[in-house]
Amino acid sequence: MEYDFREIEKKWRKKWAENKTFSASDDQTKPKYYVLDMFPYPSGAGLHVGHPLGYIASDIFSRYKRLQGYNVLHPMGYDSFGLPAEQYAIQTGQHPEKTTKENIARYRDQLDKIGFSFDWDREVRTSDPNYYKWTQWIFIQLFNSWYNPRTNKAEKIDTLISVFEKEGFSGNGHDILTGDIEKDLLPFSAEDWKNFDEQKKQEVLMNFRLTYLGEAYVNWCPALGTVLANDEVKDGFSERGGHPVERKLMKQWSMRITAYAQRLLDSLDTIDWSESIKEAQRNWIGRSEGASLKFQIQNTKSQTGEFIEVFTTRPDTIFGVSFVTLAPEHELVSQITTAEQKAEVDAYVTKAKNRSERERMADVNTISGVFTGSYVEHPFTGKQIPIWVGDYVLVGYGTGAVMAVPAHDERDYKFAKHFGLPITQVIERPQDFPLPRRGTEGEDGGNLPWTDKEGKLINSDFLNGLDVKAAIKKAIAEIDSRGFGKGQVNYRLRNAVFGRQRYWGEPIPVYYKNGTPYVLNENELPLTLPEVDKYLPTEDGEPPLARANNWKYQNQFDYEHSTMPGWAGSSWYFLRYMDPKNSGEFVSKKKAEYWGQVDLYIGGSEHATGHLLYSRFWNKFLYDLGYISFDEPFKKLINQGMILGNSAYVYVVLPQTQGHIPFTLSAHHGEHEEIIKLEEKFPGAQIAARKVLLIPEDVYHDIKKNGSNKEVDAWFKKQFAEFGDDMIGSYSSGNAIRTAIDVSLPEGDRLKDLNKLRQWHRQYEYAEQLIEGDYVCSREVEKMSKSKYNVQTPDEFVEKFGADTLRLYEMFLGPLEQAKPWDTQGINGVHNFLRRFWRLFHNDKNEFAVTDGEPSKESLKTLHKTIKKIQDDLERFSFNTGVSNFMIATNEFTDQKCNNRSVLCEMLILLSSYAPHIAEELWEKIGEKESITYAAFPKFNPEYLIESSFEYPVSFNGKMRFKIELPLTLNAAEIEKEVMALENTAKYLEGKAPKKVIVVPGKIVNVVM
RNA sequence: GCCGAAGUGGCGGAAUUGGUAGACGCGCACGACUCAAACUCGUGUUCGAAAGAGUAAGGGUUCGAUUCCCUUCUUCGGUACCA
Incomplete structure (x- = not known):
């Protein structure tokens, strides 16, 4: 019988589905292994050959772990809320639920064809009310929690209320303050707190809740009609669709992820992820150490602020400050601007505020700014320092104000040069450091700005003579003791905007009473997505949900009209797979404890700062509240490389x-x-x-x-x-x-x-x-894309060559993590291998024929060499060399004419994780009754590999010249004697005496001349 | 600019702890089968006629370097007025 992959694959797909072969049991006595693929968004375009790459790798690994006796959880589901379905709905008027269902059906069909061992009974969809009920539930928990820096974890909001009842709130310096708060909260006493009315209390608490409604500058995308999170914006354009994005001040639901900044940073060291992803997260979190420092404002007419607070990482350069710059949006700007400067400043501020993110980015090299007319006092010298406004200062970072030290900061330097402000050098560049290449103006001898943290302090009073590191320490101590400020840590990470002015997402479980937001009771969930007549904003710019008829809480209070972002549902889906049908909890504690962390997570690196950061945040939060027992969700992460198209022009x-x-x-x-x-x-x-x-x-x-x-x-x-x-x-x-x-x-x-x-x-x-x-x-x-006509779908491949060939070929292309081109020319080699493998089990007449009895020594050697290699390759996720080793083994068995039952049985088990259909078929033919899925992985026996002799490569000065076969029983001296006696050796020595002969028994001989 | 990954035949790639560079596959060439072609099977295939050279380039450590160290270049990915 010929290798008829179409029949074989159809047969086994059916059998697996009928027998629920891959169902993960909740039997907690077995050791568990959790293998997860990144949640796919079911797009209308379907899968191309690049998508299954990671799924194939994770599937091979899942099957391998099953063979090793693990209870394997290997689920799949759909991140089914999202923008593309909604955009399509707007264009066609079709309900996004309908198109989403169709797309999912197509995905499922494509996935099924590849023979994945998913446990489909555990499928989840984020747009299913039974699922998003729990997404809403988590939102409510976040709303009802705050981050307590004293215990360094999230707690129920009650514990904060009791702090207020006892201590009140002492303002910005209070140690209970966490993460970023959008606006300064004024101090109040415990007594004040008790006298606040309900609304005022809610307002105060809003500054601490882990999800909160706050006013902030957001990324507004007019084309999509919604706000976007920072990670959804790339170079001033929306990541989905590529529409321009502008800054806009809006009232928004946000997540106080900044409260977790330090923990998100620290525990990166505990997980096995690629260095590049960890670095991306570290940069995104952007921790910087320095000091916050107050500058008294002179002759001010300001009522609220008598000082400007700045953040600096270089407090050592304090004596080099020659001006202070405020962000155009800084609230003090209007208060300190003098009458003479008012017109100019107003014009500048208005212009800067209205500039879109895109313009600002396109324009980084243009220096602009304006003098406010006011001055601050230098805390140490008492000197007058002018206050400027410049859009190179960002309102969202630090305090929105910088102390400018032009001699030692690139941007300050350019700004000072442009406006003719004084430049005071306070650090001497060490002799042995090369001149900086910047500061090309030619002035200052190209010496400035000197921004490296090297050199000795000059012109700096009590810091003179110190090197930079010591000076930073000393400066902070001095700033602190004189009450000018304190040492401080800052993060680049911003709180994440959570509301989307869109239809196709989870409704936010909030209603408004007298303008104050309240969350729903848990027993009122899910708050289901209402029907609307159109998927567009209302005439007065309200989100689509405002169109829903009679959609009110208790028939009187307005619900929140924005929905959750795409990343809401995907931030916890890995937990739901453990217990997908639980109607009483998002996951039972017992099951969460058993399945625990995802042991292996495979997906693309495009989620580096989005999904992978938000999931870690939610996971930590749920851990803090005691719902789950692990602090990090994904123990090991592998990023599969992209499969690129090979376009023809x-x-x-x-x-x-x-x-x-x-x-x-x-x-x-x-x-x-x-x-x-x-x-x-x-x-x-x-x-x-x-x-x-x-x-x-x-x-x-x-x-x-x-x-x-x-x-x-x-x-x-x-x-x-x-x-x-x-x-x-x-x-x-x-x-x-x-x-x-x-x-x-x-x-x-x-x-x-x-x-x-x-x-x-x-x-x-x-x-x-x-x-x-x-x-x-x-x-x-x-990249594969429709417009380049280079898209290859797995469907057509499977139709022509079969799923097993596709699985092997995708792995054979190269290392999992590397990007590689899709080249159809190599397919035959892999397909041929399967046919040759099939032939091992058949005679010349294509009849099934295997022999019993003792296998030959050679065959055992091939088998055990292969067992070792395949296992080693799997353990280090080197799937491409795994396929090569199967080919080598098959070539050897063919040469040996080996058709021994026991040898081939073990080969089948090895191959079954890579090419499961053909393995099952031959396994059945050979007489086994149970699925090969739960066979036992072969044991490697090194005895079969023991050799009596070795072919020594003989090198001269490290260059291999010839080989000689010698018994392995010889010691180094004996080997040297044998080699030196050879005619060949004399030839390469050219009559010279060898200086030295290196002999490593079993490895190499090297003659040094 | 900064951070990260990588650079090996005509191509995808292998070499796991410093020990035979180019496994395996493609492509190509030749041969067998065939009236012929395709398929299949077999042989060869880093460059060079050879001596020899050779893992982006240059230098270093070592008996010995694709592997370790330094300098430079190139490609890909991420990121950027972050004070």
């Missing part, structure tokens, strides 16, 4: 596309009509005009450079000759283009059959070549 001379008329005609006007007239006169004129000419790359470059090309001119002439002067096609350099064609059309870079191209797309219906023979395409490796 052709160079063509194309029409100026006016309607369907390709070439500009010499006929004066009304081209289309001209053509029709011509067609009557000369049949074939239209076709001639619609021709597309394929040109070689060099001709293309010639046209681009010179505007024309001789051969192409000649071709044009010929094409249109018969139509006379009425119609002469013309072209210019703009008509020569490089354009993608379907990857499947050329073989390698050769386009052998022009007819295939003609049939592929109307545009090429009358395509011709300038030069006879195979057309040479240019190939390029780039």
Whole structure:
């Protein structure tokens, strides 16, 4: 019987589903192993061959762990709320639920074809009310909690209330303050607290809740009609859709992730993730140590602030301060600006505030700012220091104000140069350090700004003579003891905006009474998504949920109209898989304890600062509240590399596309009509005009450079000759283009059959070549995308070669973590391997034939060598070398003509995690009754590999020259004697005496001359 | 700019602790089968006629370096007025 993968794969997919072969039991006596893939968003485009790469790797590992006797949890589900379905709904009027369901069905169908061992009974969907009920429940827990810095964990809000009842609140310096709060909270006493009315109390508590409603500058995306979190914005454009994003002050639900900044940073050291992802998170959190420092404002008319607080990482440079800069949005700006400067400052502030994020970014090199007219006093010298406003200072970072030390900071330096402000050097560059390359103005001898933390302090009073590190310490101590400020740690991490002005997301379980937000009771969940007539904002700019009829809490209070962001549901889904049907809890404590951390998490690195940070945050929160027993969700993380498409490009001379008329005609006007007239006169004129000419790359470059090309001119002439002067096609350099064609059309870079191209797309219906023979395409490796016609779907692959070949081939392409191009030419090699493997079990007549009895020594050696390699490869996630080792083993068994039952049985178990269908089929044929899934992984026995002799490579000065086989029983001296006696040795010694002979028994001989 | 990863035949890649560089596969060439082609099977395939050279380039440590150290270059990914 031939290897009929279609029948075999169909058969086993069915059997696995019927028998629920991969169902994870909750039997807690077995050791567990949790393998997770990143939650897919079911997009309308379906899967391409790049998506399953990680799923295949995790599936192989899951199957391997099952063979080792683990109770394996390997679930799959869908992150099914999200923008694309909603955008589609807006365009078509279809309910996003409908399209989402269709997309999920397509995904499921595609996934099923690849033979994954998912436990589908545990599937979750974030848009399912039974699931988002618990997302809402977690939101409520966050709302009812605060972060207590004294215990360093989240607690119920009651403990904060009791602090207020006992201590009141002493203002910004109070040690109970955590994370970022949006606005300064004024101090109050315990007595005050008791006298506050309900609304006031709620307002105060809002500054501490872990999810809270606050006013903040947000990333507003007008095209999407919603705000976005920082990680959803890339270079001033939305990550989804690429629409421009601007800054806007809005009242928003946010998550106080900043409270967890330090813990999120610290516990990175406890998890096994790639260094690059950890670094990305460290940078995103952006911890910096320094000092906060107060500058008294002189001659101020301000009532609330008599000082400007700045944050600096370089308190050592305090004597080099020559001005202070405020962010344009800084609240003190209006208060301190003098009458003379008011007009100028107002104009600047207005302009800066309205500039979009994008403009600001595009414009980083332009220096702008304005003097306020006011001054602060230097805390140590008492000198007058001017206060400026500049948009290089960001309101969201630190205090929104900087002490400018132009001699030792790049931006301060540029600002000072631009406005002619004084520059005081306070650190001497050490002799042995090279001149900085910056500060190119040529002034200051190119010496400034000196920004490295090296050198000795000068012009700095009590800091003189110290080196930078010591000076920082001393300065902080001095600032602290004189009451000018204190040592402080700052984070770049911002609180995460949580509300989205969109329809297709979890409703936020909040209603408003007298303008004050309250969360729903837990027994009122889920708050289901109401029906709306349109998925657009209302006329007065309210989110789509405001369209819902009679959608009010207790029929009178308005619900919150924004919904949760895409990352809400995916921040805890790994917990739900442990207990997906639980209607009383989000996960039972017992099950959470048993399954514990995800042991292996595989997914793309694009989630580095989004999903992977938010999940860690929620996990820590749930841990703090005692619902789960582990502080970090994902123990080991592997980022699979992207599979890139291998696009094919052709160079063509194309029409100026006016309607369907390709070439500009010499006929004066009304081209289309001209053509029709011509067609009557000369049949074939239209076709001639619609021709597309394929040109070689060099001709293309010639046209681009010179505007024309001789051969192409000649071709044009010929094409249109018969139509006379009425119609002469013309072209210019703009008509020569490089354009993608379907990857499947050329073989390698050769386009052998022009007819295939003609049939592929109307545009090429009358395509011709300038030069006879195979057309040479240019190939390029780039991301798969529809517009480049380089997308390959797993479906077509499975149809042609089978799922087992796909699984092996994707692994064989290269290391899991590396990006690699998809090259269809190598498939045959892998497919052939499976056929050769199949043949090991069959005789010449294609009849199933295995022999019993003792296997040969050689076969045992091959087998055990392979067991070791396969296991080692799996343990270090080196799936590509795993496939190679299967090929080597199969080649060896074929040479040995080995068809021994016991040897092949063990090979089947090894192969079953990579190519499960063929393994199951042969396993059944060989006479086994149970699925191979729960067989036992073969035990490696080193005895079979013991050799009596070794072929020693003999090197001269480290260069291998020849080999000699010697018994392994010889010791170093004996080996040296044998080698030195050889004729070959004498030849390479060229009569010289060897200086030294290195012998490593069992490894190598090296002769030093 | 900063951070991270990587650079090995015509191509994807291997070399696990410093010990035979190029496993395995593709492609290519030749041969067998065939009227012929495809498929399949077999042989060869880093460069060089050879001596020899050779893992981005240069230097270092070592008996010995793809592997460790230093300098430089290139590519990819992330990130950026963060004080």
